[in-house]
Amino acid sequence: MNSVFMSPSKIVLSLIIIICFQSCTKNVDFDQIDDASIHITYVSTLVYLNLTAPKFLDTFNQEIAVTTDAVEATITQDSKPYLEKVEFTVVTNNLFPRNFELSIIFYDALGNSIYTLQPTIVVPPNSSELTTIIEIPQVDIPVIYETKSFGFYIYLAPSSDGSTISMNDTATLELKSSVKLFFNYQKI
Template structure:
């Protein structure tokens, strides 16, 4: 009996306490001050070329070129709200030849906007993993937003001859870290 009386008194005190709680008017105009700053990581490009792909009819091909469509900037979010982009590259060369890798940013008129160059030393038996980061902000970002294609130019340096039986690969993996500011 005493416990039910204590229970009733406790319940009454809780109700009294809750009736004196603070409240404020809701300000739905705060939505006008909305500012989102998301960061997105996405794959950019990838290739894995075996050493014997640099041989054509028994002859070494010192230069290779490939262009791909690249137009994420047709999306208004990418054009208007992107404030910074970081391209991260990981290059692994297990071929016994050095390479220069040029990533060419190309506009709608097939003009080169910018060329990013990376050196991949010949395989030395050690870990040949190289990491590079390119940051695009301000005018450089504005130029990047004009890109509609990316091209790769691979140039093989002098060294031991490659054959159809040559081993190893030239790999490139990359991603983009994109920084946005979205305001209403």
């Protein structure tokens, strides 16, 4: 009488046949890589300042209308094709009873002004923590890669009542900042 069960050798042979004749791949589309778009955002700390009254006075204790400083920076070109947006976050705290404006100007290697961050940061008098977000739109991004230094200009607007800052003022102008860099890696 024949057994209803297969012998071990038949089982192994059947297994081999099943494995050899089954489908090997399912549909894949490698061209999808062209549609891949990886968005990455990096945050970096930036400049900060904590200025007291003497910074706004000259040697004769007269107010200086414009106070300046500059940061030289080398920006590599590697990320240029992928940088999509730059967003600055500036937090100010002004204990002076005076109005300040802060401008940031980009300079190229020859010292030419090539870009001014817009809008200008307005710091009202006696203002507690105030956050301003400034974006460099995608169309202006290439200018960053031409930049060799950043100029910081603080404009001290005249007071409406004629009062001036004196050397003994204990007030401070604080500024904190950070930058978010938005990358879009479309072509890996």
